[in-house]
């Protein structure tokens with residue numbers, strides 16, 4: 001099967017994480033199997049679309065903060081997904097036209113779509129690689145070719161680590177990536193949580209696990225452990241939405257309307 005843009009729908013017979021998320025964001029890069037899985041998750045947990053949306057908005061806020069406020073010029077976005085609203089290179093290059101962005105995803109369809117979009121952009125590229133093998137990402141010729149890992153990098157792991165159950169060693173994988181980056185680099189993470197949530201969210205995670213991919217909710221302290229060797233930027237690790245609002249005020253404001261996804265930005269020491 002091929003989409004309208006000629007990209008082969010590799011694995012379109014089963015639901016796929018990147019395409020299910022694309023569907024939740026209202027995108028067009030998804031197939032019937034993805035929409036079926038999405039409907040099952042949504043039935044259990046109607047807030048999933050709102051959660052996907054605030055996650056994506058936070059990604060834009062974090063990139064704007066890093067490119068504009070901090071002056072980061074290199075972005076390594078792992079688990080980047082389908083091109084959709086507010087892509088990292090668009091947000092970063094609007095503020096800093098010389099910003100360099102490498103997207104990494106294990107889904108060949110997401111990578112193919114990204115490569116089509118990025119073809120005219122010499123400062124951004126997309127590569128197919130697996131977060132389970134950080135060395136392959138760091139040593140990938142396109143990563144090494146576009147990014148100078150001796151200079152600060154923003155490492156984006158947004159809505160991807162909850163697809164890594166404990167037995168895959170996510171803390172170690174993130175530590176390997178952090179260790180390859182110099183001080184002054186930043187780590188951006190969002191992660192689904194069951195903290196303070198009804199049974200609904202746990203059930204939705206179970207549906208996700210059954211229909212789409214391994215999925216693990218994590219408590220606050222567990223998500224914080226991904227930021228070892230980092231100083232968290234204000235307002236720290238907070239539930240979305242509200243990171244940007246809390247950052248401007250320097251403290252966490254209302255908890256009303258927060259959704260079960262933690263977000264944080266840490267500066268590597």
Ligand SMILES: C[S@@+](CC[C@H](N)C(=O)[O-])C[C@H]1O[C@@H](n2cnc3c(N)ncnc32)[C@H](O)[C@@H]1O
Nearest residue numbers: 018021079080081105106107130131158159160
């Ligand atoms: C929910 S999407 C998040 C997309 C984007 N980061 C965002 O937050 O808008 C998760 C992405 O992680 C990718 N992913 C899952 N497991 C991966 C792995 N082992 N290595 C690289 N990418 C992976 C999926 O293919 C998918 O595109």
